[in-house]
Amino acid sequence: MGEQRTLHRSLGFGYVVIFVIANIIGSGVFKKIAPMTAELNSSAWVLLAWLAAGIITLFGALSNAEIAGMLADTGGEFVYFKKIYNRFFAFIYGWSLFAVIQTATISSLAYVFAQSLNSILPIPTVFESLQDYSIGGVFFPFQDFQVKLAAILLIFLLTMLNISGLKGSASTGKWLFWLTMAGLIFIVVFGLMHVKSLPENFMNPADFTRVKVSPTSFFTAMLGAFWAYQGWISVGYIGGEIQNPNKNLPRGIIVGVFVVIGIYMLVNLTYLALLSVPELSSIHGSENKIAAIEAVRSFWGQTGVLFISILILFSTLGCTHASILTGARPQYAMAGDGLFFKSFARLNKAGVPGISLLWQGIWAAVLVLSGTFDQLTDMTVFAVFIFYGASALGVFILRYRIPDAIRPYKAWGYPYIPAFYVLFCVVLIASTLYSQPREAIIGLVLIFLGIPVYFLKHLIFKHK
Secondary structure, three states, X not given: XXXXXXXXXXXXXXXXXXXXXXXXXXXXXXXXHHXXXXXXXXXXXXXXXXXXXXXXXXXXXXXXXXXHHHHOOEOOHHHHHHHHOOHHHHHHHHHHHHHHHHHHHHHHHHHHHHHXXXXXXXXXXXXXXXXXOOEOXXXXXXXXXXHXXXXXXXXXXXXXXXHOOHHHHHHHHHHHHHHHHHHHHXXXXXXXXXXXXXXXXXXXXXXXXXXXXXXXXXXXXXXXXXXXXXXXHHHHHEHHHEOOHHHHHHHHHHHHHHHHHHHHHHHHHHHHHHOOXXXXXXXXXXXXXXXXXXXHHHHHHHHHHHHHHHHHHHHHHHHHHHHHHHHOHHHHHHHHOOOOOHHHHOOOOOOOOHHHHHHHHHHHHHHXXXXXXXXXXXHHHHHHHHHHHHHHHHHHHHHHHOOOOOOOOOOOOOOHHHHHHHHHHHHHHHHHHHHOHHHHHHHHHHHHOHHHHHHOHHHHHOOO
């Protein structure tokens, strides 16, 4: 019977690192520097924002790694929160992953893939007469429907690939990962080789006093970078399929985040060396331009445009694939614990939670129709930082509750680093509620829908 099958621990340390990096590097490294530059008007300030966001992300990873080392299992944070807090909070987290966090991430990445595909091979327009149809003036499901349809098809194709088995899926992800890495290295090496003259005030330290940047502007710019760093925590969801997870999981998270910070700093330094601040700001003002494409165009012309467009396809394809692979595991763990539909706990003949993967794909497709790329990313960042903060707070709770427990890894900088990260998460949540209330409220509504579901769980899930 499907319920008697167990997950296979087939993934080693190298795969853990690859999954961490592949879950992070998607669309942000190509798109987010333009709005950040428009906000800060200085290459030095922009690179500082990338570094600051990376360091804060690393603080979260350092804190989370202690808990991952102690409690590693399939479901990641769902399992951790059940131990740290209670079944109710763990359920709300798992529900939030399904309702908004993981599925909106999959949707937004697939959306960028479809946009890039459309720029290379224009997709015929469909349902053009329904472009202006809206639901409450907020959702425009048929706007750019040809792009959304391509995104939905990608989600279902990758979902079917993941349903076919973990090993083949992991191998596909590995190849996509190395193709993306090769492309980014190409941009850095050949981009810096073709810099004829640096833009005015390039990386000028005087900008830190000459260019007036308010805390609000710097924080807003960092939000763009946080989307680019989003996804590192997802590898914990496949803890039950990792060899020696108590050691490999925390090590893989930390190494992966360190590598991504280095990559992002080099790639964005290259963009800033090739394009001036006014050029990057104008790219942000144009809906149809991507900073990475314009940077490569500057030294390689139209051939470079084709190259970078294909690279963005590979990158978003790889990140979408990794997000689908990891995202269905928490619902599998919830169902096994009696907190979700029993069918979600079934493993298919390939030893993967096929039903969980299928329903994740269906809901992600619905979210594609619900909004634009920016709506989806803003909603995701807001929702996920609620639980990032709860995870870092868990370090303090477990240190107090079970001080003598075996900890394969102890959070570096404790108690200061975890405390700073918790405080930052609170500030980010409050700031998003103020600056992007629509996306924040939609995210909260989807999260809070889990409350009545939890209390009705015996009626809804018991016999499903």
